Amino acid sequence: MGVTLRYTVLRLGIFVLCLVVAREAGAVGWLALLIAAVVSVLLSLVLLRRQREQMAAALQQRIDGRVQARQSGTAKRSRFSRGVEDDNDAEDRRG
Numbered sequence: 001m002g003v004t005l006r007y008t009v010l011r012l013g014i015f016v017l018c019l020v021v022a023r024e025a026g027a028v029g030w031l032a033l034l035i036a037a038v039v040s041v042l043l044s045l046v047l048l049r050r051q052r053e054q055m056a057a058a059l060q061q062r063i064d065g066r067v068q069a070r071q072s073g074t075a076k077r078s079r080f081s082r083g084v085e086d087d088n089d090a091e092d093r094r095g
Contacts (some may be wrong), residue, residue, distance in 0.1 A: 003058045007051045014047070015040040 012022035019036035027035050077085075
């Protein structure tokens with residue numbers, strides 16, 4: 001399981017647990033959701049520090065790889081960027 005997916009599943013689990021506890025404590029509706037959201041954010045900041053740091057490192061490596069590929073000219077171009085370049089070329093030919 002990827003680090004981002006693991007972090008997301010753990011965050012969601014903490015939220016659901018907080019929601020259940022808030023509902024059992026008597027909170028209903030939007031109040032239960034608000035309490036669960038606030039408490040789960042605070043708990044995840046403390047409990048999921050290692051997973052958050054791993055996820056941030058993985059994202060940074062991915063970004064660094066893309067930047068390096070772009071600088072070396074080996075980056076894959078997306079269909080969107082190819083379309084933009086084709087449009088720019090067409091405009092340059094007309095002008």
